[in-house]
Amino acid sequence: MERYDYLIVGAGLFGAVFAYEMKKKGKKCYVIEKRDHIAGNIYTKEQLGIQVHQYGAHIFHTSDREVWDYIRRFAEFNHYINCPVAVYKDELYNLPFNMNTFSKMWGIKTPAEAKEQIRKQIAELNITEPKNLEEQALSLVGRDVYEKLIKGYTEKQWGRDCKDLPAFIIKRLPLRFVYDNNYFNDPYQGIPKGGYTRIIEKLLEGTPVKLNTDYEEFINSPAKEVISWDKVLYTGMIDTYFKQQLGPLEYRSLRFETEELPDVDNYQGNAVVNYTERQIPYTRIIEHKHFEFGAQKEGERGTVITREYPAEWKVGDEPYYPVNNDANNALYAKYAELAKAEKNVLFGGRLGQYKYFDMDKTIRAALDMVKEEL
Secondary structure (H helix, E strand, O other): OEEEEEEEEOOOHHHHHHHHHHHHOOOOEEEEOOOOOOOHHHOEEEEOOEEEEOOOOOOEEEOOHHHHHHHOOOOOEOOOOOOOEEEEOOEEEEOOOOHHHHHHHHOOOOHHHHHHHHHHHHHHHOOOOOOOHHHHHHHHHOHHHHHHHHHHHHHHHHOOOHHHOOHHHOOOOOOOOOOOOOOOOOOEEEOEOOOOHHHHHHHOOOOOEEOOOOHHHHHOOHHHHOEEEEEEEEOOOHHHHOOOOOOOOOEEEEEEEEEEEOOOOOOOOOOEEEEOOOOOOOOEEEEHHHHHOOOOOOOOOOEEEEEEEEEEOOOOOOOOEEOOOHHHHHHHHHHHHHHHHOOOEEEOHHHHOOOOOOHHHHHHHHHHHHHHHO
């Protein structure tokens, strides 16, 4: 029988970093993955000579210099800066909310004019104690920014009216009174040349990976007679691991429609364009070539776009992010107590820890877990 130190459930970023670091320390890991590919939600695949983000736009950004240096061991990054634009009816606005946004919206030029416009709108509403997300947003940015750029997009994301969403979902809304369209404040940002999948391939090099393999089926299959392990790192849904014995946690899902346009070289002129009206069913269109513009080889042409649709999650769907409201967080806390008592099982990643992680935070959490284990 082949003996391993760790059975890692999930070949995404968290599991791959953990496997790589443990292998460096002489530990043996065996990885199983329910999908037919590695890399989880950061999986990229070449289409028309373009690295296509199969599960939505993933822009690496961080303020953690150690994590930035770490990820660049496995890929060369370009200098992509995330500057999405938003479409509202026949109007086009820059994101995040900045002086380019305000100038287009109100025909003003200076930060003082923009601040006064927002101040007046907030004062006219006279909202002292916001009772829901709509009132919270209005009290932060005024009516124009809310109705054109927040309301419809948020309602699509959550699948319900802003008046029916709790105020705490929006604690603050960044208003930048400078002409700067850089979406992130982090000093380190970019896209790996050649896509994210290559990074995961390098992290998992030398570690056996079994695809199309569900954890429950695996541990009850004849494979148990061939390999054994001392510990499990579980990166799936924590409530699923415990068979939802305390009740199901809530998630939001996404649906992607990807279309190859071989006769179009530039569909929208930007990697990410948000559609903020609720009547338009998708939240954004991604044109993947703009993440690595100029990467297509000579003779290759065309473009690939993806429409992204928010969806209610149900059993069998892919859970993309947790719904971290008070009720779900309280339920997760109970599952976390069960997890502490679970002998020789670690829980990691956004599903295992029921927390939305950006990629840099995923790497940091995996590195921290390795340190704790060693």
